[in-house]
Amino acid sequence: MTSTAVAPNQGAAGVFAAGKFLSFQLSKEEYGIAILKVREIIGMVDVTPLPRTPDYVLGVINLRGRIIPVLDLRRKFGMEPAPFTNETCIVVVDVGKDQDNAFRVGCIVDTVSEVMTIGAEHFEPTPRCANAAGDYIAGLAKLKDRVLILLDIERVISDLDPTLLSQGA
Numbered sequence: 091m092t093s094t095a096v097a098p099n100q101g102a103a104g105v106f107a108a109g110k111f112l113s114f115q116l117s118k119e120e121y122g123i124a125i126l127k128v129r130e131i132i133g134m135v136d137v138t139p140l141p142r143t144p145d146y147v148l149g150v151i152n153l154r155g156r157i158i159p160v161l162d163l164r165r166k167f168g169m170e171p172a173p174f175t176n177e178t179c180i181v182v183v184d185v186g187k188d189q190d191n192a193f194r195v196g197c198i199v200d201t202v203s204e205v206m207t208i209g210a211e212h213f214e215p216t217p218r219c220a221n222a223a224g225d226y227i228a229g230l231a232k233l234k235d236r237v238l239i240l241l242d243i244e245r246v247i248s249d250l251d252p253t254l255l256s257q258g259a
Contacts, residue, residue: 108210113203122238129182134174160196177201
């Protein structure tokens, strides 16, 4: 039940092992992140803006004494902004390849759906045209009546300034 990242272009079966994923909504699209990357889910809180950061970096929060950068995934993915609601959440994820480089980032999502177990037979590679904008999509999961877009959260945050990220370490 683990998620294992490997080199790109091996297809979704090589990127993900069967396991648990957190699903969430952004606009009308449903996304998934490997549950092992998710630290916690919190409701929206006040975010302290930081100067000279990309527009998708809303700022930082103080989460139990730890400073964590917060990204608006709608802005990051070029979607129309939407007002925050009672269902808007911050998904706090652990990223970094090893313990020495690990840090936490908060990702604002419209609503969290569920934690689901997905078997390897449901994974599909990302269509070539879908990876043109940043390689954030690691693959797709075919479910009964829908498709879940599986994010490579490491790549989603990879273009942030490491000095900003080190504040949360």
